[in-house]
Amino acid sequence: MTRPDIQPKASHFIDGAAIEDTDGTPIVCTYAATGEELARLHAATPAIVDRALAAADRAQAEWAALQPVERGRVLRRAADILRERNHGLSVIETLDTGKPLQETLVADATSGADALEYFGGLAASLGGEHIPLGGDWAYTVREPLGVCTGIGAWNYPMQIACWKAAPALACGNTMVFKPSEATPLSALKLAEILVEAGAPAGVFNVVQGYGEVGAQLIGDDRVAKVSLTGSVPTGRKVYTAAAEGMKHVTMELGGKSPMLVFDDADIDKAVSGAILGNFYSSGQICSNGTRVFVQRKALEPFLDRLRERLSGVVMGDPLDEETNFGPLVNESQMEKVLGFIQAGRDEGARLVAGGARVDRPGYYVEPTVFADVTDDMTIAREEIFGPVLSVLSFDTEEEAIRRANATPYGLAAGVFTNDLARGHRVAAAFRAGTTFINHYNVTPVEMPFGAVKMSGFGRENGKAAIEHYSQVKSVYVGMGDVEAPF
Numbered sequence: 001m002t003r004p005d006i007q008p009k010a011s012h013f014i015d016g017a018a019i020e021d022t023d024g025t026p027i028v029c030t031y032a033a034t035g036e037e038l039a040r041l042h043a044a045t046p047a048i049v050d051r052a053l054a055a056a057d058r059a060q061a062e063w064a065a066l067q068p069v070e071r072g073r074v075l076r077r078a079a080d081i082l083r084e085r086n087h088g089l090s091v092i093e094t095l096d097t098g099k100p101l102q103e104t105l106v107a108d109a110t111s112g113a114d115a116l117e118y119f120g121g122l123a124a125s126l127g128g129e130h131i132p133l134g135g136d137w138a139y140t141v142r143e144p145l146g147v148c149t150g151i152g153a154w155n156y157p158m159q160i161a162c163w164k165a166a167p168a169l170a171c172g173n174t175m176v177f178k179p180s181e182a183t184p185l186s187a188l189k190l191a192e193i194l195v196e197a198g199a200p201a202g203v204f205n206v207v208q209g210y211g212e213v214g215a216q217l218i219g220d221d222r223v224a225k226v227s228l229t230g231s232v233p234t235g236r237k238v239y240t241a242a243a244e245g246m247k248h249v250t251m252e253l254g255g256k257s258p259m260l261v262f263d264d265a266d267i268d269k270a271v272s273g274a275i276l277g278n279f280y281s282s283g284q285i286c287s288n289g290t291r292v293f294v295q296r297k298a299l300e301p302f303l304d305r306l307r308e309r310l311s312g313v314v315m316g317d318p319l320d321e322e323t324n325f326g327p328l329v330n331e332s333q334m335e336k337v338l339g340f341i342q343a344g345r346d347e348g349a350r351l352v353a354g355g356a357r358v359d360r361p362g363y364y365v366e367p368t369v370f371a372d373v374t375d376d377m378t379i380a381r382e383e384i385f386g387p388v389l390s391v392l393s394f395d396t397e398e399e400a401i402r403r404a405n406a407t408p409y410g411l412a413a414g415v416f417t418n419d420l421a422r423g424h425r426v427a428a429a430f431r432a433g434t435t436f437i438n439h440y441n442v443t444p445v446e447m448p449f450g451a452v453k454m455s456g457f458g459r460e461n462g463k464a465a466i467e468h469y470s471q472v473k474s475v476y477v478g479m480g481d482v483e484a485p486f
Protein backbone atom coordinates (compact mmCIF):
# COMPACT_ATOMS: atom_id res chain seq x y z
CA MET A 1 0.00 0.00 0.00
CA THR A 2 1.34 3.48 -0.82
CA ARG A 3 1.71 5.48 2.31
CA PRO A 4 -0.51 8.59 2.37
CA ASP A 5 0.73 11.97 3.57
CA ILE A 6 -0.64 12.30 7.09
CA GLN A 7 0.83 15.68 8.02
CA PRO A 8 -2.19 17.54 9.47
CA LYS A 9 -3.08 21.09 8.38
CA ALA A 10 -2.13 22.35 11.82
CA SER A 11 -1.32 21.03 15.27
CA HIS A 12 -4.45 22.17 17.09
CA PHE A 13 -8.17 22.49 16.43
CA ILE A 14 -9.81 25.34 18.30
CA ASP A 15 -13.15 27.06 17.92
CA GLY A 16 -13.96 25.24 14.71
CA ALA A 17 -10.62 25.87 12.95
CA ALA A 18 -7.16 24.35 12.51
CA ILE A 19 -4.63 26.48 14.43
CA GLU A 20 -0.84 26.45 14.30
CA ASP A 21 1.70 28.03 16.62
CA THR A 22 5.26 27.02 15.84
CA ASP A 23 6.53 28.48 19.13
CA GLY A 24 5.49 25.25 20.87
CA THR A 25 7.90 22.33 21.46
CA PRO A 26 8.05 20.11 18.35
CA ILE A 27 6.18 16.79 18.43
CA VAL A 28 7.52 14.27 15.92
CA CYS A 29 5.28 11.40 14.74
CA THR A 30 7.24 8.34 13.71
CA TYR A 31 6.09 5.08 12.13
CA ALA A 32 6.71 2.39 14.72
CA ALA A 33 7.28 -0.22 12.00
CA THR A 34 10.31 1.61 10.59
CA GLY A 35 11.21 4.51 12.87
CA GLU A 36 10.67 6.99 9.98
CA GLU A 37 9.31 10.46 10.61
CA LEU A 38 5.77 10.84 9.25
CA ALA A 39 4.57 14.19 10.56
CA ARG A 40 5.68 17.07 12.74
CA LEU A 41 3.45 19.09 15.06
CA HIS A 42 3.93 21.52 17.93
CA ALA A 43 2.86 21.40 21.54
CA ALA A 44 0.44 24.11 22.59
CA THR A 45 1.88 27.19 24.25
CA PRO A 46 -0.04 28.52 27.27
CA ALA A 47 -1.74 31.09 25.01
CA ILE A 48 -3.08 28.32 22.74
CA VAL A 49 -4.40 26.33 25.72
CA ASP A 50 -6.09 29.50 26.97
CA ARG A 51 -7.70 30.04 23.57
CA ALA A 52 -9.06 26.49 23.54
CA LEU A 53 -10.51 26.83 27.03
CA ALA A 54 -12.05 30.19 26.19
CA ALA A 55 -13.69 28.67 23.08
CA ALA A 56 -15.05 25.69 25.02
CA ASP A 57 -16.29 27.98 27.80
CA ARG A 58 -18.04 30.32 25.37
CA ALA A 59 -19.65 27.50 23.37
CA GLN A 60 -20.93 25.53 26.35
CA ALA A 61 -24.10 27.46 27.24
CA GLU A 62 -25.32 27.54 23.63
CA TRP A 63 -24.59 23.81 23.15
CA ALA A 64 -26.36 22.92 26.40
CA ALA A 65 -29.36 25.02 25.41
CA LEU A 66 -29.97 23.05 22.20
CA GLN A 67 -32.84 20.63 22.18
CA PRO A 68 -31.21 17.35 23.30
CA VAL A 69 -32.43 15.50 20.22
CA GLU A 70 -30.47 18.00 18.10
CA ARG A 71 -27.28 17.36 20.08
CA GLY A 72 -27.85 13.67 19.60
CA ARG A 73 -28.32 14.13 15.85
CA VAL A 74 -24.91 15.82 15.59
CA LEU A 75 -23.26 12.90 17.34
CA ARG A 76 -25.06 10.33 15.21
CA ARG A 77 -24.10 12.19 12.00
CA ALA A 78 -20.47 12.18 13.20
CA ALA A 79 -20.76 8.42 13.75
CA ASP A 80 -21.92 7.96 10.15
CA ILE A 81 -19.01 10.03 8.82
CA LEU A 82 -16.53 8.04 10.90
CA ARG A 83 -17.89 4.81 9.45
CA GLU A 84 -17.85 6.15 5.86
CA ARG A 85 -14.20 7.17 6.30
CA ASN A 86 -13.19 4.17 8.35
CA HIS A 87 -10.51 2.99 5.94
CA GLY A 88 -8.66 6.31 5.74
CA LEU A 89 -8.97 6.89 9.47
CA SER A 90 -7.70 3.37 10.16
CA VAL A 91 -4.64 3.98 7.98
CA ILE A 92 -3.86 7.12 9.98
CA GLU A 93 -4.30 5.20 13.24
CA THR A 94 -2.02 2.42 11.99
CA LEU A 95 0.68 4.89 10.95
CA ASP A 96 0.38 6.80 14.22
CA THR A 97 0.33 3.81 16.60
CA GLY A 98 1.95 0.98 14.60
CA LYS A 99 -1.09 -1.26 15.24
CA PRO A 100 -1.94 -3.56 12.31
CA LEU A 101 -4.54 -2.29 9.85
CA GLN A 102 -6.31 -5.64 10.38
CA GLU A 103 -7.04 -4.34 13.92
CA THR A 104 -7.58 -0.63 13.34
CA LEU A 105 -10.17 -1.35 10.63
CA VAL A 106 -12.42 -3.05 13.20
CA ALA A 107 -11.47 -1.64 16.59
CA ASP A 108 -10.67 2.08 16.49
CA ALA A 109 -12.81 4.48 14.42
CA THR A 110 -15.58 1.87 14.41
CA SER A 111 -15.73 1.68 18.21
CA GLY A 112 -15.53 5.48 18.32
CA ALA A 113 -18.52 5.57 15.96
CA ASP A 114 -20.38 3.15 18.24
CA ALA A 115 -19.87 5.55 21.16
CA LEU A 116 -21.08 8.57 19.16
CA GLU A 117 -24.11 6.64 17.96
CA TYR A 118 -24.95 5.22 21.40
CA PHE A 119 -24.65 8.49 23.32
CA GLY A 120 -26.26 10.38 20.43
CA GLY A 121 -29.24 8.07 20.90
CA LEU A 122 -29.31 8.59 24.67
CA ALA A 123 -29.07 12.40 24.54
CA ALA A 124 -32.80 12.98 24.21
CA SER A 125 -33.73 10.66 27.06
CA LEU A 126 -31.68 12.27 29.84
CA GLY A 127 -34.12 13.84 32.22
CA GLY A 128 -34.76 14.21 35.93
CA GLU A 129 -37.48 12.88 38.22
CA HIS A 130 -40.61 14.12 39.91
CA ILE A 131 -40.64 13.65 43.69
CA PRO A 132 -44.05 13.96 45.41
CA LEU A 133 -43.82 15.37 48.98
CA GLY A 134 -47.44 15.49 50.11
CA GLY A 135 -48.61 18.96 49.18
CA ASP A 136 -45.21 20.26 48.17
CA TRP A 137 -43.14 18.51 45.58
CA ALA A 138 -39.68 18.52 44.09
CA TYR A 139 -38.11 17.74 40.81
CA THR A 140 -34.58 17.10 39.63
CA VAL A 141 -32.85 18.38 36.57
CA ARG A 142 -29.87 16.64 34.97
CA GLU A 143 -27.41 19.37 34.08
CA PRO A 144 -24.07 19.31 32.26
CA LEU A 145 -20.90 19.89 34.26
CA GLY A 146 -19.50 22.57 31.94
CA VAL A 147 -16.10 22.46 30.24
CA CYS A 148 -14.45 19.04 30.39
CA THR A 149 -10.79 18.23 29.85
CA GLY A 150 -10.02 14.91 28.16
CA ILE A 151 -6.48 13.50 28.27
CA GLY A 152 -5.69 10.37 26.27
CA ALA A 153 -3.16 7.53 26.15
CA TRP A 154 -1.53 6.35 22.92
CA ASN A 155 -2.90 2.87 22.47
CA TYR A 156 -6.43 3.68 21.20
CA PRO A 157 -6.25 7.39 20.30
CA MET A 158 -9.49 7.72 18.31
CA GLN A 159 -11.44 5.36 20.55
CA ILE A 160 -10.34 7.18 23.70
CA ALA A 161 -11.24 10.60 22.20
CA CYS A 162 -14.71 9.31 21.24
CA TRP A 163 -15.34 7.45 24.50
CA LYS A 164 -14.80 10.75 26.31
CA ALA A 165 -16.32 13.21 23.83
CA ALA A 166 -19.52 11.28 23.09
CA PRO A 167 -21.00 11.13 26.63
CA ALA A 168 -19.62 14.58 27.48
CA LEU A 169 -21.22 16.24 24.46
CA ALA A 170 -24.45 14.25 24.76
CA CYS A 171 -24.93 15.73 28.24
CA GLY A 172 -24.35 19.30 26.99
CA ASN A 173 -20.73 19.75 28.05
CA THR A 174 -17.94 21.00 25.81
CA MET A 175 -14.44 19.52 25.73
CA VAL A 176 -10.80 20.36 25.26
CA PHE A 177 -8.98 17.13 24.44
CA LYS A 178 -5.25 16.52 24.65
CA PRO A 179 -4.08 13.36 22.90
CA SER A 180 -0.91 11.60 23.97
CA GLU A 181 2.05 13.30 22.35
CA ALA A 182 2.94 9.88 20.89
CA THR A 183 -0.29 9.74 18.84
CA PRO A 184 -1.59 13.24 18.08
CA LEU A 185 -3.31 12.73 14.72
CA SER A 186 -6.71 11.07 14.90
CA ALA A 187 -8.25 13.40 17.52
CA LEU A 188 -7.76 16.24 15.00
CA LYS A 189 -9.80 14.23 12.49
CA LEU A 190 -12.54 13.71 15.06
CA ALA A 191 -12.67 17.47 15.70
CA GLU A 192 -13.08 18.18 11.96
CA ILE A 193 -15.74 15.51 11.62
CA LEU A 194 -17.78 16.81 14.55
CA VAL A 195 -17.87 20.27 12.96
CA GLU A 196 -18.85 18.74 9.62
CA ALA A 197 -21.63 16.88 11.46
CA GLY A 198 -22.97 20.19 12.77
CA ALA A 199 -21.26 20.73 16.14
CA PRO A 200 -20.96 24.48 16.76
CA ALA A 201 -17.42 25.92 16.88
CA GLY A 202 -15.79 25.47 20.29
CA VAL A 203 -17.78 22.38 21.34
CA PHE A 204 -14.85 19.99 20.79
CA ASN A 205 -11.30 21.35 20.70
CA VAL A 206 -7.95 19.57 20.45
CA VAL A 207 -4.63 20.85 21.76
CA GLN A 208 -1.39 18.93 21.51
CA GLY A 209 1.23 18.72 24.18
CA TYR A 210 3.18 16.96 26.86
CA GLY A 211 2.31 16.67 30.53
CA GLU A 212 2.52 20.42 31.20
CA VAL A 213 -0.27 21.13 28.71
CA GLY A 214 -2.35 18.53 30.53
CA ALA A 215 -1.52 20.23 33.81
CA GLN A 216 -2.72 23.62 32.51
CA LEU A 217 -5.92 21.99 31.28
CA ILE A 218 -6.59 20.56 34.73
CA GLY A 219 -5.70 23.60 36.82
CA ASP A 220 -7.80 26.15 34.95
CA ASP A 221 -10.84 27.46 36.83
CA ARG A 222 -13.03 27.19 33.72
CA VAL A 223 -12.67 23.39 33.77
CA ALA A 224 -15.31 21.42 35.68
CA LYS A 225 -14.22 17.86 34.95
CA VAL A 226 -11.11 15.93 33.99
CA SER A 227 -11.22 12.54 32.29
CA LEU A 228 -7.86 10.80 31.97
CA THR A 229 -6.84 7.58 30.29
CA GLY A 230 -3.27 6.88 31.31
CA SER A 231 -0.99 5.20 33.81
CA VAL A 232 -1.46 5.02 37.58
CA PRO A 233 1.43 7.44 38.33
CA THR A 234 -0.04 10.04 35.95
CA GLY A 235 -3.50 9.35 37.38
CA ARG A 236 -2.26 10.15 40.85
CA LYS A 237 -0.89 13.52 39.71
CA VAL A 238 -3.99 14.39 37.69
CA TYR A 239 -6.42 13.36 40.45
CA THR A 240 -4.44 15.41 42.99
CA ALA A 241 -4.41 18.48 40.76
CA ALA A 242 -8.13 18.12 40.05
CA ALA A 243 -8.86 17.80 43.78
CA GLU A 244 -7.32 21.25 44.35
CA GLY A 245 -10.18 22.72 42.35
CA MET A 246 -12.75 20.15 43.61
CA LYS A 247 -13.29 19.00 40.01
CA HIS A 248 -15.08 15.88 38.86
CA VAL A 249 -12.79 13.12 37.57
CA THR A 250 -12.86 9.93 35.56
CA MET A 251 -9.64 7.91 35.86
CA GLU A 252 -9.11 5.04 33.40
CA LEU A 253 -5.71 3.79 34.48
CA GLY A 254 -3.45 0.76 34.24
CA GLY A 255 -3.86 -2.78 35.46
CA LYS A 256 -2.38 -6.20 36.07
CA SER A 257 -5.54 -8.15 35.49
CA PRO A 258 -6.00 -11.85 36.23
CA MET A 259 -7.51 -14.49 33.97
CA LEU A 260 -8.51 -17.78 35.66
CA VAL A 261 -8.64 -20.98 33.61
CA PHE A 262 -10.29 -23.89 35.44
CA ASP A 263 -9.62 -27.45 34.35
CA ASP A 264 -13.27 -27.85 33.31
CA ALA A 265 -12.91 -24.99 30.79
CA ASP A 266 -12.91 -25.28 27.01
CA ILE A 267 -9.14 -24.95 26.57
CA ASP A 268 -9.36 -23.56 23.04
CA LYS A 269 -11.67 -20.78 24.19
CA ALA A 270 -9.37 -20.04 27.11
CA VAL A 271 -6.33 -19.88 24.82
CA SER A 272 -8.22 -17.50 22.51
CA GLY A 273 -9.05 -15.35 25.54
CA ALA A 274 -5.40 -15.34 26.60
CA ILE A 275 -4.32 -14.31 23.08
CA LEU A 276 -6.90 -11.49 22.97
CA GLY A 277 -5.91 -10.45 26.48
CA ASN A 278 -2.15 -10.40 25.90
CA PHE A 279 -1.20 -10.05 22.26
CA TYR A 280 -3.88 -7.92 20.58
CA SER A 281 -2.38 -4.46 19.91
CA SER A 282 0.94 -6.11 20.79
CA GLY A 283 -0.19 -6.22 24.39
CA GLN A 284 -0.70 -2.45 24.73
CA ILE A 285 -4.14 -2.66 26.34
CA CYS A 286 -4.94 -1.50 29.86
CA SER A 287 -7.39 -4.31 30.67
CA ASN A 288 -5.12 -7.14 29.52
CA GLY A 289 -5.29 -10.38 31.49
CA THR A 290 -1.54 -10.63 31.92
CA ARG A 291 -1.63 -13.01 34.90
CA VAL A 292 -3.09 -16.21 33.50
CA PHE A 293 -3.80 -18.60 36.38
CA VAL A 294 -4.31 -22.13 35.04
CA GLN A 295 -5.59 -24.97 37.23
CA ARG A 296 -2.84 -27.57 37.56
CA LYS A 297 -4.49 -30.39 35.55
CA ALA A 298 -5.07 -28.05 32.60
CA LEU A 299 -1.61 -26.47 32.68
CA GLU A 300 0.29 -28.54 30.12
CA PRO A 301 -2.66 -28.83 27.66
CA PHE A 302 -3.07 -25.04 27.92
CA LEU A 303 0.62 -24.36 27.25
CA ASP A 304 0.74 -26.87 24.37
CA ARG A 305 -2.29 -25.31 22.71
CA LEU A 306 -0.96 -21.76 23.25
CA ARG A 307 2.40 -22.69 21.65
CA GLU A 308 0.59 -24.16 18.64
CA ARG A 309 -1.59 -21.08 18.25
CA LEU A 310 1.46 -18.77 18.33
CA SER A 311 2.50 -20.27 14.99
CA GLY A 312 -0.40 -18.23 13.59
CA VAL A 313 1.34 -14.93 14.36
CA VAL A 314 1.93 -12.90 11.18
CA MET A 315 4.44 -10.17 11.93
CA GLY A 316 5.06 -7.64 9.22
CA ASP A 317 4.19 -4.23 7.81
CA PRO A 318 1.14 -3.10 9.81
CA LEU A 319 -0.37 -1.66 6.61
CA ASP A 320 -0.52 -5.16 5.12
CA GLU A 321 -3.91 -6.57 6.08
CA GLU A 322 -2.40 -10.05 6.51
CA THR A 323 -0.27 -8.76 9.40
CA ASN A 324 -1.84 -9.59 12.76
CA PHE A 325 0.99 -8.56 15.08
CA GLY A 326 2.68 -5.16 14.95
CA PRO A 327 5.44 -3.25 16.70
CA LEU A 328 5.26 -1.42 20.00
CA VAL A 329 4.44 2.27 19.79
CA ASN A 330 8.00 3.57 20.11
CA GLU A 331 11.55 2.73 21.10
CA SER A 332 11.20 3.66 24.77
CA GLN A 333 8.16 1.38 25.18
CA MET A 334 10.08 -1.42 23.46
CA GLU A 335 13.05 -0.96 25.81
CA LYS A 336 10.72 -0.98 28.80
CA VAL A 337 9.12 -4.25 27.68
CA LEU A 338 12.51 -5.88 26.98
CA GLY A 339 13.56 -4.86 30.49
CA PHE A 340 10.57 -6.71 31.96
CA ILE A 341 11.38 -9.79 29.88
CA GLN A 342 14.91 -9.73 31.27
CA ALA A 343 13.49 -9.45 34.80
CA GLY A 344 11.34 -12.53 34.10
CA ARG A 345 14.40 -14.53 33.07
CA ASP A 346 16.53 -13.22 35.96
CA GLU A 347 13.87 -14.08 38.54
CA GLY A 348 13.54 -17.67 37.32
CA ALA A 349 10.38 -17.78 35.20
CA ARG A 350 10.44 -20.43 32.43
CA LEU A 351 10.46 -18.90 28.96
CA VAL A 352 8.03 -20.88 26.81
CA ALA A 353 7.88 -18.66 23.71
CA GLY A 354 9.37 -15.46 22.33
CA GLY A 355 11.50 -13.35 24.64
CA ALA A 356 13.43 -11.15 22.21
CA ARG A 357 13.35 -8.11 19.97
CA VAL A 358 12.64 -9.08 16.38
CA ASP A 359 15.51 -8.68 13.92
CA ARG A 360 13.88 -6.15 11.60
CA PRO A 361 13.47 -2.37 11.54
CA GLY A 362 10.93 -0.92 13.94
CA TYR A 363 10.04 -1.71 17.53
CA TYR A 364 8.87 -5.32 17.33
CA VAL A 365 9.04 -7.63 20.35
CA GLU A 366 8.09 -11.30 19.95
CA PRO A 367 4.90 -12.52 21.61
CA THR A 368 6.37 -13.83 24.84
CA VAL A 369 5.08 -16.48 27.23
CA PHE A 370 6.53 -17.27 30.63
CA ALA A 371 5.43 -20.30 32.68
CA ASP A 372 6.21 -21.20 36.31
CA VAL A 373 5.61 -17.57 37.23
CA THR A 374 5.11 -16.90 40.93
CA ASP A 375 3.09 -14.10 42.52
CA ASP A 376 6.14 -12.22 43.79
CA MET A 377 7.95 -11.94 40.44
CA THR A 378 8.20 -8.49 38.84
CA ILE A 379 6.39 -9.71 35.71
CA ALA A 380 3.45 -10.85 37.86
CA ARG A 381 3.21 -7.59 39.78
CA GLU A 382 3.90 -4.71 37.40
CA GLU A 383 2.04 -3.52 34.34
CA ILE A 384 4.25 -4.27 31.31
CA PHE A 385 2.05 -2.88 28.49
CA GLY A 386 3.60 -5.18 25.93
CA PRO A 387 3.23 -8.74 24.57
CA VAL A 388 4.27 -10.65 27.69
CA LEU A 389 1.95 -13.33 29.09
CA SER A 390 2.67 -14.88 32.49
CA VAL A 391 1.25 -18.30 33.32
CA LEU A 392 0.79 -19.19 36.97
CA SER A 393 -0.74 -22.41 38.30
CA PHE A 394 -3.28 -23.02 41.07
CA ASP A 395 -5.13 -25.87 42.79
CA THR A 396 -8.38 -24.58 44.30
CA GLU A 397 -10.97 -21.95 43.45
CA GLU A 398 -10.50 -20.22 46.80
CA GLU A 399 -6.74 -19.99 46.24
CA ALA A 400 -7.15 -18.67 42.68
CA ILE A 401 -9.54 -15.92 43.76
CA ARG A 402 -7.34 -14.87 46.66
CA ARG A 403 -4.23 -14.64 44.48
CA ALA A 404 -6.09 -12.99 41.59
CA ASN A 405 -7.26 -10.22 43.93
CA ALA A 406 -3.87 -9.75 45.62
CA THR A 407 -2.91 -6.68 43.59
CA PRO A 408 -3.32 -2.95 44.05
CA TYR A 409 -4.92 -2.82 40.60
CA GLY A 410 -8.58 -3.58 39.82
CA LEU A 411 -9.39 -2.88 36.20
CA ALA A 412 -10.46 -6.20 34.70
CA ALA A 413 -10.60 -9.94 35.44
CA GLY A 414 -11.75 -13.02 33.56
CA VAL A 415 -12.73 -16.61 34.24
CA PHE A 416 -12.93 -19.58 31.89
CA THR A 417 -15.02 -22.49 33.17
CA ASN A 418 -17.87 -24.68 31.97
CA ASP A 419 -19.39 -24.70 35.46
CA LEU A 420 -22.15 -22.09 35.29
CA ALA A 421 -22.35 -21.49 39.04
CA ARG A 422 -18.58 -21.22 39.37
CA GLY A 423 -18.40 -18.63 36.56
CA HIS A 424 -20.80 -16.31 38.36
CA ARG A 425 -19.33 -17.05 41.81
CA VAL A 426 -15.83 -16.13 40.64
CA ALA A 427 -17.04 -13.02 38.77
CA ALA A 428 -18.75 -11.90 41.99
CA ALA A 429 -15.56 -12.45 43.99
CA PHE A 430 -13.27 -10.54 41.63
CA ARG A 431 -12.27 -7.11 42.90
CA ALA A 432 -12.32 -5.49 39.48
CA GLY A 433 -14.54 -3.04 37.62
CA THR A 434 -14.91 -5.02 34.40
CA THR A 435 -15.14 -8.82 34.42
CA PHE A 436 -15.57 -11.49 31.78
CA ILE A 437 -16.94 -15.05 31.89
CA ASN A 438 -15.73 -17.25 29.01
CA HIS A 439 -14.46 -14.28 26.96
CA TYR A 440 -11.90 -11.56 27.39
CA ASN A 441 -11.33 -7.87 26.52
CA VAL A 442 -14.58 -7.32 24.71
CA THR A 443 -15.77 -3.79 25.44
CA PRO A 444 -19.09 -3.10 23.70
CA VAL A 445 -20.27 0.48 24.16
CA GLU A 446 -23.48 -0.72 25.84
CA MET A 447 -21.50 -2.17 28.78
CA PRO A 448 -19.96 0.14 31.40
CA PHE A 449 -16.16 -0.03 31.46
CA GLY A 450 -14.03 1.02 34.39
CA ALA A 451 -12.03 0.09 37.42
CA VAL A 452 -11.75 -0.19 41.18
CA LYS A 453 -8.74 0.26 43.50
CA MET A 454 -5.65 1.91 41.98
CA SER A 455 -6.84 1.31 38.41
CA GLY A 456 -9.20 4.22 38.59
CA PHE A 457 -12.55 5.75 39.24
CA GLY A 458 -15.68 6.45 37.20
CA ARG A 459 -17.14 4.56 34.25
CA GLU A 460 -16.98 5.02 30.52
CA ASN A 461 -19.58 3.57 28.15
CA GLY A 462 -23.07 2.37 28.98
CA LYS A 463 -25.67 4.48 30.75
CA ALA A 464 -23.27 4.63 33.72
CA ALA A 465 -21.08 7.15 31.84
CA ILE A 466 -23.90 9.70 31.96
CA GLU A 467 -23.52 9.91 35.76
CA HIS A 468 -19.93 11.03 35.23
CA TYR A 469 -20.67 13.82 32.74
CA SER A 470 -23.72 15.37 34.38
CA GLN A 471 -24.99 16.45 37.78
CA VAL A 472 -28.37 16.52 39.40
CA LYS A 473 -29.96 19.76 40.54
CA SER A 474 -32.89 19.53 42.96
CA VAL A 475 -35.74 22.00 42.83
CA TYR A 476 -38.08 22.10 45.86
CA VAL A 477 -41.48 23.58 45.09
CA GLY A 478 -43.47 25.03 47.96
CA MET A 479 -47.23 24.93 47.25
CA GLY A 480 -48.63 26.37 50.48
CA ASP A 481 -47.81 28.59 53.43
CA VAL A 482 -44.25 28.95 54.64
CA GLU A 483 -44.14 28.28 58.39
CA ALA A 484 -41.30 29.88 60.33
CA PRO A 485 -40.53 29.87 64.13
CA PHE A 486 -40.86 33.64 64.42
Ligand code: NDP
Pocket residue numbers: 151152153154155156178179180181182209210211212213214215218229230231232233234235237238251252253254255285286287383385411456
Ligand atom coordinates in the same frame (compact mmCIF):
# COMPACT_ATOMS: atom_id res chain seq x y z
P1 NDP B 1 0.68 8.21 30.60
O1 NDP B 1 0.10 8.12 31.95
O2 NDP B 1 2.14 8.35 30.45
O3 NDP B 1 0.02 9.45 29.82
C1 NDP B 1 -1.38 9.59 29.69
C2 NDP B 1 -1.69 11.00 29.25
O4 NDP B 1 -1.48 11.90 30.35
C3 NDP B 1 -0.81 11.52 28.12
O5 NDP B 1 -1.59 12.32 27.26
C4 NDP B 1 0.22 12.32 28.87
O6 NDP B 1 0.85 13.27 28.06
C5 NDP B 1 -0.62 12.96 29.95
N1 NDP B 1 0.12 13.44 31.11
C6 NDP B 1 1.32 13.02 31.57
N2 NDP B 1 1.65 13.69 32.69
C7 NDP B 1 0.64 14.55 32.95
C8 NDP B 1 0.38 15.52 33.98
N3 NDP B 1 1.22 15.73 34.98
N4 NDP B 1 -0.78 16.21 33.92
C9 NDP B 1 -1.66 15.99 32.92
N5 NDP B 1 -1.47 15.11 31.92
C10 NDP B 1 -0.34 14.39 31.93
O7 NDP B 1 0.12 6.94 29.83
P2 NDP B 1 0.54 6.37 28.39
O8 NDP B 1 0.18 7.35 27.34
O9 NDP B 1 1.92 5.86 28.50
O10 NDP B 1 -0.49 5.14 28.24
C11 NDP B 1 -0.28 3.91 28.83
C12 NDP B 1 -1.03 3.79 30.16
O11 NDP B 1 -2.39 4.11 29.96
C13 NDP B 1 -0.98 2.38 30.72
O12 NDP B 1 -0.76 2.41 32.11
C14 NDP B 1 -2.38 1.87 30.43
O13 NDP B 1 -2.79 0.84 31.27
C15 NDP B 1 -3.20 3.09 30.56
N6 NDP B 1 -4.44 2.94 29.81
C16 NDP B 1 -5.60 2.78 30.51
C17 NDP B 1 -6.80 2.55 29.84
C18 NDP B 1 -8.08 2.42 30.59
O14 NDP B 1 -9.14 2.63 29.98
N7 NDP B 1 -8.10 2.08 31.87
C19 NDP B 1 -6.84 2.41 28.39
C20 NDP B 1 -5.57 2.63 27.75
C21 NDP B 1 -4.41 2.85 28.46
P3 NDP B 1 2.23 12.90 27.34
O15 NDP B 1 2.03 11.59 26.67
O16 NDP B 1 2.42 14.02 26.41
O17 NDP B 1 3.24 12.82 28.47
